[in-house]
Amino acid sequence: MKYRSKIGAIWIISMITMIWLNIPLIEKAASNTTVFIVLLIMIPCDLYMLDLTFRTYYVLEKDHLFIRCGIGRPLKIPYKDIHTLKETHNPLASSALSLDRIDLVFKAQNGGNGEDEILISPVRKLEFIQQLLLKANHIKVLNNL
Known part of the structure; x- marks a missing residue:
């Protein structure tokens, strides 16, 4: 299942400000x-920033969580490596x-030692967590989600 990233008010304000600041610059650039x-x-x-807005999403695949964040390198986290959320x-x-x-804490990838973490914001957060726990019931939920 694919979950888009929730877009918060701060992100929207940043995008509007960015566009608003560019308008006078475009007029004076010539x-x-x-x-x-x-x-x-x-x-x-x-x-x-536009690319991040439209291409940040999370996919619950058969054996791993796929995280796409714009043009950056996607991350694939095997469910067995996720420890807590x-x-x-x-x-x-x-x-x-x-x-x-x-906040997902998982085993470091690509030969790394220890743990790593990533912050994600799926639109339907509770549904995402339920689906994730169905695929990996060993994950510890640390607070009231």
Whole structure:
């Protein structure tokens, strides 16, 4: 099952602000070289944020959780490697577009030692957790989800 990332108010405000700030720059770019250079930097950033908005999702596949976050390298976490999950509102950068998040702790991938964690924000959070627990009932839920 595929779950899109929930888009929070802070993300929406950021997107609107980004577009609003670019409008005056576009109008002045033809007559000012410095503004044109700033736009050359800003437009790729804008496109990256748009890509994150439309291509951040999570897929519960047969034997692993697939996490896509824009143009970044996707992450595949085998269910057997997921240890715990808990609800969080941690604002750290992550593959979540909302502060209504799930913190997944899992065995480090690609030969790494120890544990790693990732923050995700599926739209239907409780349904996502239920489906995840059906595929991997060994996962510990650490708070009231």
